[in-house]
Amino acid sequence: MTFFQIFLFTYVLSSSPIFTTSQPFDYPTATLSTSWINSVSANHSIDFTDGSTIRAILLRGTFGPRYACGFYCKGNCETYLFAIFIVQTNSGGGITSPSIGFPQVVWSANPNNPVRINSTLQLTYNGDLVLKDVDGTLAWSTNTARRSVAGLNLTEMGNLILFDENESVVWQSFDHHTDCLVPGQRLKSGQNLTASVSSSNWTQGGIYLSMTNQGLIASIRSNPPQVYFEYGITNVKLSYAMFINGSLDLYTNSTETSPLAKIDIPPASSAQYIKLDYDGHLKIFEWLTGWKEVADITTGYLGECNYPMVCGENGICSNGQCSCPTSTTDSANYFKLIDGRQPNLGCSQVIPLTCDASKFHKFLDLDEATYFTFTADISSTNINRCKEACLKNCSCKAAIFRYGSNSFDGDCYLPSQIFSLMNNEKDKSHYNSTISIKVQVPPSAIPPSVDLSPASATKGKKSPLGAILGSGIGILLATVAIGILVFIIWKKRKNLREEIEEDFLDQLPGMPTRFSFEDLKNATENFNKKLGEGGFGSVFQGTLKDGTEIAVKCLDEMGQVKKSFLAEVETIGSIHHVNLVRLIGFCADKSHRHLVYEYMKNGSLDKWIYGRTTATPLDWKRRKKIILDIARGLSYLHEECRQKIVHLDIKPQNILLDENFNAKLSDFGLSKLIDRNQSQVVTNMRGTPGYLAPEWLSSVITEKVDVYSFGIVILEILCGRRNFEKSEPEEERHLLSLFKTKAQNGQWLDLIDKHSEDMQSHGGEVVEMMQVAVWCLQGYYANRPSMSTVIKVLEGVKDVEKDLDYNFVSPEIATNRIPEVDSRDATPLLPSTLSGPR
Incomplete structure (x- = not known):
């Protein structure tokens, strides 16, 4: 064994690396079961005159600027990054004097999650590189356990690599950019x-x-x-x-x-x-x-000013100098510098905008001002219409208007967030530009007759203690008496109400066929052949007298079912689309509540993509057609009905296939109706874990929750597996996490369903479809496409969005750690409880 081998053997087994500034050679590798502690140890900690500190772990190269990795901090050094940095080394392989040059970080593992003194980096026995804070909290990991990792290496190019026994790359920092x-x-x-x-x-x-x-x-x-x-x-x-x-x-x-x-x-x-x-x-x-x-x-x-944050939010850049917008029509100050000594940090509004007082919004007009980006929201318009559109949209922060020679034929941009502005140099831009920033009218400008203070709500009211107690007791007694009376009346009218409900159904226009309970009992041979169970009841196969095959959903006797059965039959029964399972009829016979659907011969999609019960997996052509069918069904619900219908439970089990493998959406048991003039609603959490969009954590939802679920279904169809597979190794159980890793590493083909040779042979097309899924899975709902846009992409008339964020995994949603939502906080808006066959 050479002296170098002896040193390396000693180094990789130590709890912290041997390091001095005069080390005679580099040490770029480490083996499994090695750990390093971020301790204040004099022999491997160097303080630099710029306030930075490094604790080197691996060092590559000698004499000159070379790559090293380890713990890095700058300033008060209460927290540290695990990072790769460039340091100046001497001919002996040691880091030169701290006064000669500062370390430069070129990559870090945990920029958003720094660790403290005595934190630990460990290359585990299972091959996972793990960073833990001093309290044992996991700060970062390569997630490479049980992937045959043999060691760690820092290359001459500054790439930190985990390699296997064949010296193939398992993980590398070059694929995880900062x-x-x-x-x-x-x-x-x-x-x-x-x-x-x-x-x-x-x-x-x-x-x-x-x-x-x-x-x-x-x-x-x-x-x-x-x-x-x-x-x-x-x-x-x-x-x-x-x-x-x-x-x-x-x-x-x-x-x-x-x-x-x-x-x-x-x-x-x-x-x-x-x-x-x-x-x-x-x-x-x-x-x-x-x-x-x-x-x-x-x-x-x-140039100098065409950057989003050159002068911070709301700041105006002129020849590299920053200032705040000022009004030329009144003396009010609408903006102020965040820091008078640093104008480039931007400007804040003196009175923040609030939608609760939108009638007191006005515009601060900036003539010949422009913005670093422009996307026309309204074309062939004028400045007044542009500003009117902004006033009607509370999320709009400014009306940016550009035009050529005709001010009545320009373009209007209505951004929801404003960053740095700048002067418009017409000789360079070749257009005229005006920016009208929306501001809140100061209290001094509000007419005296208008009182916006919280005290105005109680002004003029008397509240003597005796009056409160007296009125409270009287109200209590009256409430008890009224409650007893209402209960008696309710009991007497209960049966009458049910009869009225049944009669009302017969009077509704466009209703599907109404069946008696005996009709369905005969059609299903006394509910003998059960197809499945879920939602609000069980589904049975049957045949009508005319030979039509049907699926009958028997709704269990539940309060919520009774409450919304009428509304759902009226709503869902009146919509028709080739990619929605057709509601043939219903039964409302005393306590019996049944829904009758067309029978789908090939059952639900789940058994075809990951059930493995079929002889031949679906080929690429059929899978592509199924994805398009689902998109068309959702587009109809979201955009073509009188009210938007949000399904809220899109998953393979609720997608049924007919004899020709045409896909149709079913099971509207959790769906919600949204008026066209509503952009979003508040509702209690509903749906299936694994398919829930991140915004469910706030309970504020739009139709884009269906788009997110659709993205999950696309991946399951293409990969031929569930989004969570317990049988897989731990690092591959969650499909989203695995997909994110593979996509960032450019290993898209590894994800394609391995049970289908046809899918493998169409790898390029499948990868393009995966990019559609990524667009649908964007973490922020507004960044996801509408379903009509998805259809255009699938039909080849539109491209997938360029700037996609691959950080779409929500830990709470992905791991099913879903918080309870109090229904008292929900806003009930036309609840839908129709449940179709699964």
Whole structure:
């Protein structure tokens, strides 16, 4: 055994790495069952003059700027990142004096979850790299347990790799980007760089750079995302960007030998990296006796002011200087600097906007002001109509109007969030522009006759204690007496009411056929052949006298069923669509409540995609058709009915297949009706765990909850498995988590149903369909497409959205840890309790 081998053996078994600033060689690897403690140990902790501290674990290379990884902090050092950083080393392989150069972080595992002193990093026996805080709380993990990991390696390129016994990569930091790219690193389609909140705060913020099929796109998170920089090629699908010495290259696929496009960068003579800065700039830094900025990619295209946060929210940029919007029509101050010493931090409204007082909204007009992005919400309009549209929409924060030579034929943009504004230089922009920011009228400007204070609600009321007690006792006695009387009347009228309900059904126009209980008893041979059970009862197969095969849903005797049975028969019975299971008739005979549906010969979708009870798996053509059928059914419910109908329980068990494998939605037992003038409703949580959208945690829902569930169903159809499989290894049980990992690593093909050779042979098309699922699974509901848009994508007339967020896994929803929702907090709006066959 050589001296180096002896050292390495000693190093990887120690509880914390052996490290001194004069170590004679690098130590870039570690084996399983190794742990490192973030302790204040003098032999491996170095403090730098810029206030940063590192505790190195692995070091690669000697003499010059080299990559290392370990614990990093800056400032008060109460919290730390596990990070990869570039440090200056000497010819002996040790890190040079702290006064010569500062460490530069180029990747971190836990930017949004820093750890404290005495936290632990461990490469476990099972091959998982785990970061735990001092109290044992899990801060970060590679989730690679039981994946044949053999060791850990920091490469010459700064890539932290977990490898197996064949030296193949199991996990690598290059696939999990933060805010930097280093030479040799790729940014694949669907992956992002995300800037930190500020130069002193490592928490990831709202600005991100995405690689898409169309090229590089930089945006700031809002609803929807607002784009400020684009670089790419039209009519060509790009695959990834790669940082090499002298350029940032864009490629169409992994076999391409030369880039299709490139952004030139000053060639490096030393270590170099690209960083997406907190203010939106994409900068190149190089080691030149210290870190120096050598280029700014975006400024060459955008100038000084065309960035979303150059002057913070609501700030105005003019020649690089920041100020707040001011009114030219009155003396009121509507905005103030957040920090007078730092104008670039932006401006806050003196009186915050509130929808509760929307009639006291007005506009602060900024002539010849413009915005870094523009998407026309209204075309061929004028400024007055633009402002009127904004006033009618409480979420609108400004009316941005642009036009050419005719001010009556312009375009209107109504953003829901405002970032930095700027002066419009018409000689460069070649258009006229006006921004009208919505503001709240100050109290001094509100007419005296209007009282908005909380005290106005009780003004003029008397509340002597004696009066309160006297009236309270009287009310109590009266309430008891009335309650007894109401109960007696209710008992006498109960039977009469049921008879009236039955008669009322016969008078409703367009109603499906009404059956007696005896009719259904005969049709089902005394409810002999049970098809399934769920929702509010059981389903039985039957045949009508004319030979029509039916499925009869027997609703259990429940209060909720009785309460809404009439409304649901009237509503669902009057809608018809080829992709909805048809309601043939109903039975309302005394206590019997039954729904009669068309019989679907091939049963529910679940047994065809992961039941494995069929001889031949569904081929790609049929699966694609089923996905389109589901989309058409949902689009009809959401957009073509008199009231929006939100199904709320989209899952394979509620999708039925006829003899030709046409898919139809069933089981509207949890559905909810929403008036067209409502954008969202509050309701108690309902649906099936695993298919619930993240917004269910707030109980405020829109039709987009169905879109999210549809995204889950797409994945299950394509992958041929349930969204949660207990039989799978722990790291693969949750389909969403597995899908996110595979997608970010570009391993889409690994997810395709392995039981179908036909699916495997159509891998490219299946992957494109997976991207539709990603769009439907966006964490924020407004970023998901409408179902009519999905149909356009599936029919090939529209492309999938460019900037997609792959952080769509909601831990509470994914792991079924769903909080109870008090029904008293819900707003009942036309509840629907019709239950169809499963």
